[in-house]
Amino acid sequence: MHKNLLAYIREHATSPLTSDEEALIVAAFQPKKLRKKQYFLEEGNVCKYVGFIVKGAMRQYSVDDKGAEHIVQLYIENYWASDRESALMLTPSRFNIDAWENTELLVARVTDMLDLIEKVPSFGQMTRLMDQRSFIVSQRRLNSTISNTAEKRYEEFADNHPQFIQRFPQHLIASFLGITKETLSRIRKQASK
Amino acid sequence: MHKNLLAYIREHATSPLTSDEEALIVAAFQPKKLRKKQYFLEEGNVCKYVGFIVKGAMRQYSVDDKGAEHIVQLYIENYWASDRESALMLTPSRFNIDAWENTELLVARVTDMLDLIEKVPSFGQMTRLMDQRSFIVSQRRLNSTISNTAEKRYEEFADNHPQFIQRFPQHLIASFLGITKETLSRIRKQASK
DNA sequence: CAAGAGCGTTGATATTTATCAACGCTTTTT
DNA sequence: AAAAAGCGTTGATAAATATCAACGCTCTTG
Numbered sequence: 001m002h003k004n005l006l007a008y009i010r011e012h013a014t015s016p017l018t019s020d021e022e023a024l025i026v027a028a029f030q031p032k033k034l035r036k037k038q039y040f041l042e043e044g045n046v047c048k049y050v051g052f053i054v055k056g057a058m059r060q061y062s063v064d065d066k067g068a069e070h071i072v073q074l075y076i077e078n079y080w081a082s083d084r085e086s087a088l089m090l091t092p093s094r095f096n097i098d099a100w101e102n103t104e105l106l107v108a109r110v111t112d113m114l115d116l117i118e119k120v121p122s123f124g125q126m127t128r129l130m131d132q133r134s135f136i137v138s139q140r141r142l143n144s145t146i147s148n149t150a151e152k153r154y155e156e157f158a159d160n161h162p163q164f165i166q167r168f169p170q171h172l173i174a175s176f177l178g179i180t181k182e183t184l185s186r187i188r189k190q191a192s193k
Numbered sequence: 194m195h196k197n198l199l200a201y202i203r204e205h206a207t208s209p210l211t212s213d214e215e216a217l218i219v220a221a222f223q224p225k226k227l228r229k230k231q232y233f234l235e236e237g238n239v240c241k242y243v244g245f246i247v248k249g250a251m252r253q254y255s256v257d258d259k260g261a262e263h264i265v266q267l268y269i270e271n272y273w274a275s276d277r278e279s280a281l282m283l284t285p286s287r288f289n290i291d292a293w294e295n296t297e298l299l300v301a302r303v304t305d306m307l308d309l310i311e312k313v314p315s316f317g318q319m320t321r322l323m324d325q326r327s328f329i330v331s332q333r334r335l336n337s338t339i340s341n342t343a344e345k346r347y348e349e350f351a352d353n354h355p356q357f358i359q360r361f362p363q364h365l366i367a368s369f370l371g372i373t374k375e376t377l378s379r380i381r382k383q384a385s386k
Numbered sequence: 387c388a389a390g391a392g393c394g395t396t397g398a399t400a401t402t403t404a405t406c407a408a409c410g411c412t413t414t415t416t
Numbered sequence: 417a418a419a420a421a422g423c424g425t426t427g428a429t430a431a432a433t434a435t436c437a438a439c440g441c442t443c444t445t446g
Binding site: 169170171181182184185186189 | 392393394395396
Binding site: 062064071072084085088089094128131132134139140141142143145175177178 | 282335371
């Protein structure tokens with residue numbers, strides 16, 4: 001079960017892991033299963049855990065005053081689920097994170113995670129890379145959002161993330177893109193001609 | 194001149210800086226002045242430098258096929274100017290970065306910056322914090338963009354970043370928010386009633 | 387197996403936002 | 417001092433997108 005995680009860390013660090021280090025990591029991460037629709041984090045709570053997805057799919061979203069959900073993040077295998085803002089600032093989260101499919105996770109406390117960053121250099125490297133990439137991805141998405149029409153945004157997204165298109169229903173993709181499901185439906189109809 | 198930078202690093206790290214470390218940092222950062230409108234980075238080039246703004250204001254933007262500019266980032270004192278994606282991936286940048294006001298920078302090569310991260314623990318801590326915060330800020334902005342109307346987005350922005358409102362003209366703020374200057378003008382007119 | 391929920395689609399209409407053009411004011415450049 | 421460029425505003429109109437309501441299909445679930 002921890003195999004995937006260790007492999008992931010090795011891939012994202014330059015130096016190899018000693019067996020002591022592996023033990024520390026394994027000790028920090030507990031397996032956990034979530035059934036479809038179960039919460040990993042609920043709005044209003046401080047995010048105390050970080051989850052590495054071994055199998056399954058999840059989503060992070062906010063809910064506005066009208067009760068509409070807005071997807072800020074979609075997760076599949078080898079993604080890290082958490083609300084970084086809440087976890088780092090220790091503030092109540094504005095987001096929910098729940099399982100879209102039945103999901104297997106490896107879960108660590110945020111505090112243990114911070115510990116590992118200090119004690120295991122490869123782990124520190126890996127999280128640094130993660131942080132940088134997350135920023136890059138969200139910067140791209142932001143640029144796409146402020147620069148393009150809904151149609152182009154969908155095209156770009158479909159090109160760059162075909163896995164997501166297959167895995168999540170259209171109305172979630174629409175929400176992720178900041179448009180309604182009806183608009184996305186019409187865009188796709190147009191494009192298919 | 195390097196005083197601001199060293200103070201900034203101390204504020205964003207837990208351990209103090211030794212004088213050896215200070216020397217390493219000072220050696221890596223060269224003072225540079227940019228006059229209004231001068232480029233720090235031009236689209237198509239790989240971003241080889243990182244700039245710490247000591248005094249002044251800058252902007253990062255893309256230009257679409259119609260020649261319209263889209264502001265992805267605004268910078269003032271104590272901000273770091275660079276295209277992280279280009280600098281890390283060594284890919285040609287899609288963005289321009291230029292000085293909006295006459296600006297004084299401390300500039301380091303990306304490679305020297307990476308070196309410092311390895312050699313000076315406080316510097317590593319500081320950049321990690323930077324990365325995390327950048328992500329959090331852009332995540333918030335993204336959520337605001339997909340969840341809110343233009344009006345709410347402006348309100349939120351004005352509340353959270355009054356310094357930017359004072360410092361940059363409205364048409365740049367509009368572009369940053371992903372709306373036209375006319376729309377922003379009308380939003381403000383409405384709101385002022 | 388029947389009932390209901392989830393999903394995508396379509397049509398009619400309303401709302402939001404962009405576009406284009408023009409103007410006045412201020413600041414910068416010549 | 418005159419000319420030009422930058423900035424914000426306004427009006428008229430067009431385009432993009434949202435909203436509301438309804439329908440058919442598939443998949444769960446009782």
